[in-house]
Amino acid sequence: xxxxxxxxxxxxxxxxxxxxxxxxxxxxxxxxxxxxxxxxxxxxxxxxxxxxxxxxxxxxxxxxxxxxxxxxxxxxxxxxxxxxxxxxxxxxxxxxxxxxxxxxxxxxxxxxxxxxxxxxxxxxxxxxxxxxxxxxxxxxxxxxxxxxxxxxxxxxxxxxxxxxxxxxxxxxxxxxxxxxxxxxxxxxxxxxxxxxxxxxxxxxxxxxxxxxxxxxxxxxxxxxxxxxxxxxxxxxxxxx
Amino acid sequence: xxxxxxxxxxxxxxxxxxxxxxxxxxxxxxxxxxxxxxxxxxxxxxxxxxxxxxxxxxxxxxxxxxxxxxxxxxxxxxxxxxxxxxxxxxxxxxxxxxxxxxxxxxxxxxxxxxxxxxxxxxxxxxxxxxxxxxxxxxxxxxxxxxxxxxxxxxxxxxxxxxxxxxxxxxxxxxxxxxxxxxxxxxxxxxxxxxxxxxxxxxxxxxxxxxxxxxxxxxxxxxxxxxxxxxxxxxxxxxxxxxxxxxxxxxxxxxxxxxxxxxxxxxxxxxxxxxxxxxxxxxxxxxxxxxxxxxxxxxxxxxxxxxxxxxxxxxxxxxxxxxxxxxxxxxxxxxxxxxxxxxxxxxxxxxxxxxxxxxxxxxxxxxxxxxxxxxxxxxxxxxxxxxxxxxxxxxxxxxxxxxxxxxxxxxxxxxx
Numbered sequence: 001x002x003x004x005x006x007x008x009x010x011x012x013x014x015x016x017x018x019x020x021x022x023x024x025x026x027x028x029x030x031x032x033x034x035x036x037x038x039x040x041x042x043x044x045x046x047x048x049x050x051x052x053x054x055x056x057x058x059x060x061x062x063x064x065x066x067x068x069x070x071x072x073x074x075x076x077x078x079x080x081x082x083x084x085x086x087x088x089x090x091x092x093x094x095x096x097x098x099x100x101x102x103x104x105x106x107x108x109x110x111x112x113x114x115x116x117x118x119x120x121x122x123x124x125x126x127x128x129x130x131x132x133x134x135x136x137x138x139x140x141x142x143x144x145x146x147x148x149x150x151x152x153x154x155x156x157x158x159x160x161x162x163x164x165x166x167x168x169x170x171x172x173x174x175x176x177x178x179x180x181x182x183x184x185x186x187x188x189x190x191x192x193x194x195x196x197x198x199x200x201x202x203x204x205x206x207x208x209x210x211x212x213x214x215x216x217x218x219x220x221x222x223x224x225x226x227x228x229x230x231x232x233x234x235x236x237x238x239x240x
Numbered sequence: 241x242x243x244x245x246x247x248x249x250x251x252x253x254x255x256x257x258x259x260x261x262x263x264x265x266x267x268x269x270x271x272x273x274x275x276x277x278x279x280x281x282x283x284x285x286x287x288x289x290x291x292x293x294x295x296x297x298x299x300x301x302x303x304x305x306x307x308x309x310x311x312x313x314x315x316x317x318x319x320x321x322x323x324x325x326x327x328x329x330x331x332x333x334x335x336x337x338x339x340x341x342x343x344x345x346x347x348x349x350x351x352x353x354x355x356x357x358x359x360x361x362x363x364x365x366x367x368x369x370x371x372x373x374x375x376x377x378x379x380x381x382x383x384x385x386x387x388x389x390x391x392x393x394x395x396x397x398x399x400x401x402x403x404x405x406x407x408x409x410x411x412x413x414x415x416x417x418x419x420x421x422x423x424x425x426x427x428x429x430x431x432x433x434x435x436x437x438x439x440x441x442x443x444x445x446x447x448x449x450x451x452x453x454x455x456x457x458x459x460x461x462x463x464x465x466x467x468x469x470x471x472x473x474x475x476x477x478x479x480x481x482x483x484x485x486x487x488x489x490x491x492x493x494x495x496x497x498x499x500x501x502x503x504x505x506x507x508x509x510x511x512x513x514x515x516x517x518x519x520x521x522x523x524x525x526x527x528x529x530x531x532x533x534x535x536x537x538x539x540x541x542x543x544x545x546x547x548x549x550x551x552x553x554x555x556x557x558x559x560x561x562x563x564x565x566x567x568x569x570x571x572x573x574x575x576x577x578x579x580x581x582x583x584x585x586x587x588x589x590x591x592x593x594x595x596x597x598x599x600x601x602x603x604x605x606x607x608x609x610x611x612x613x614x615x616x617x618x619x620x621x622x623x624x625x626x627x628x629x630x631x632x633x634x635x636x637x638x639x640x641x642x643x644x645x646x647x648x649x650x651x652x653x654x655x
Binding site: 010019020024029088121125171174176 | 371372387389390391392393413414415419424425426427429430432433435468470611612613614615616617620624627
């Protein structure tokens with residue numbers, strides 16, 4: 001039986017999940033023990049020339065319904081891209097979506113996969129130090145292009161910041177750990193609110209991260225290619 | 241450097257002073273000379289100044305707060321002692337040859353789980369229940385703490401490398417994180433391999449690149465912490481109690497490493513497990529932990545510590561003789577019952593020990609750390625399967641009906 005494109009209406013779920021709760025997750029004890037061949041069968045088994053040597057270099061944390069993931073798949077066909085989503089229904093939707101995309105267009109979309117996981121807890125279990133060269137985090141994006149890593153804050157709803165938000169000062173260290181060293185990391189804020197957030201006393205910690213430099217919105221014009229690269233997220237374009 | 245955490249009673253040595261914490265009392269006794277012991281009662285320490293802005297949300301918590309000492313640490317040179325209690329105090333003492341002095345009383349944001357002095361003795365690291373690690377200045381004893389780093393889950397142990405380059409922290413989520421002390425947002429490595437919370441850490445002197453960790457999964461592991469390489473895993477269940485492992489009950493099978501201590505000559509590592517009447521010793525070669533000897537005290541050991549002479553002081557769950565000294569002679573551990581040091585220390589210690597309720601001292605500090613996962617996937621998958629089944633049934637029905645419909649249609653069209 002051919003699988004049909006999953007219908008989003010069966011997979012709707014509210015956009016919150018408690019990252020501190022002890023959900024049941026499958027995760028490897030350490031990155032070496034992760035079996036990627038199940039997620040990317042074409043890259044790890046079979047006659048493919050890239051056999052065995054590939055590793056996941058792009059990660060989309062909080063990939064939602066996987067729009068960006070699918071978009072990136074065709075933009076970077078030789079990079080392995082992993083989406084991580086904590087919500088049961090949503091991650092299942094992305095998995096079904098990738099499955100049906102692969103079946104409808106054999107040979108393509110082999111480089112994307114989605115797992116249900118809590119990236120705030122288990123990121124180091126999946127990725128070794130410096131393995132990832134692009135990390136997209138739910139409401140912020142880190143894009144690696146020409147040795148520049150960019151963060152884009154996409155959600156301006158800066159509610160009270162808690163430890164369990166996906167970008168917390170102390171968690172940035174873990175993101176930096178998985179990111180490849182040697183690139184200039186840049187911070188782009190999309191609104192004024194963000195720049196005050198960035199400079200605010202509460203986030204002094206961000207300033208102390210030597211690898212995250214602050215860059216204001218108007219500088220964005222220097223990087224128009226970066227923006228046009230992401231037509232997938234409506235929200236992205238609207239805000240920028 | 242001695243570190244203890246979250247116990248009803250614990251022991252340690254600060255050069256020749258025997259230190260013990262027992263509920264809300266810190267008792268320090270000179271083991272070599274008859275002297276007035278130093279006793280500090282946390283309930284007499286200064287209270288946290290009331291902050292009107294935070295009073296509202298802390299009203300409920302205020303009631304349950306006790307002054308129980310949660311953790312204490314002794315500096316590497318043995319002249320500083322820090323302790324933290326249930327009322328979120330962080331108290332620093334200076335210990336001189338003959339006297340003790342309380343240098344400062346500071347307050348931490350959350351209850352702390354573990355304390356550690358840097359080798360240079362210029363800062364004191366305090367790890368708390370929300371997973372953050374704060375650094376408190378020793379030289380400037382009234383300065384507030386500075387947030388160094390954070391884990392998502394509770395940090396259970398913090399220690400430093402011997403050259404003060406790295407902070408090593410372990411958490412309830414099976415992770416050991418090695419971060420640079422000067423720039424703690426810079427993570428050197430993760431040591432991954434444990435399958436439960438990690439309750440004890442030790443950087444053995446003499447093996448500056450090695451780290452020994454003990455966990456709730458019943459194993460002791462050896463790491464090269466700078467690279468995060470796993471070198472060895474010792475399953476203590478095999479060593480401790482072979483009969484117990486046959487038991488099917490998951491809870492009964494649990495074994496938690498409570499304390500890892502190293503002798504002053506760095507030859508022997510003593511390991512105490514929660515609720516097990518045994519002290520297991522290991523010797524450490526460059527890449528190998530090998531079982532050395534074992535000691536079976538008459539009662540369940542609560543805590544152990546080595547004194548500067550290499551004798552092992554064992555604190556036990558007993559009303560009559562809570563403290564014992566053991567020395568390693570001719571391949572076995574022998575009890576030193578009539579040592580003058582012991583009588584001196586016991587006399588002062590018993591006064592406070594007797595105030596402690598017997599049920600309090602054996603209460604496990606680890607049981608609540610075992611994570612109870614809940615499954616939120618299988619229910620969804622069941623529902624999804626039902627939905628898919630229904631859909632395919634419907635589709636089959638449609639397919640069956642459609643050819644009929646066509647047949648029906650054709651005649652009507654013909655007619």
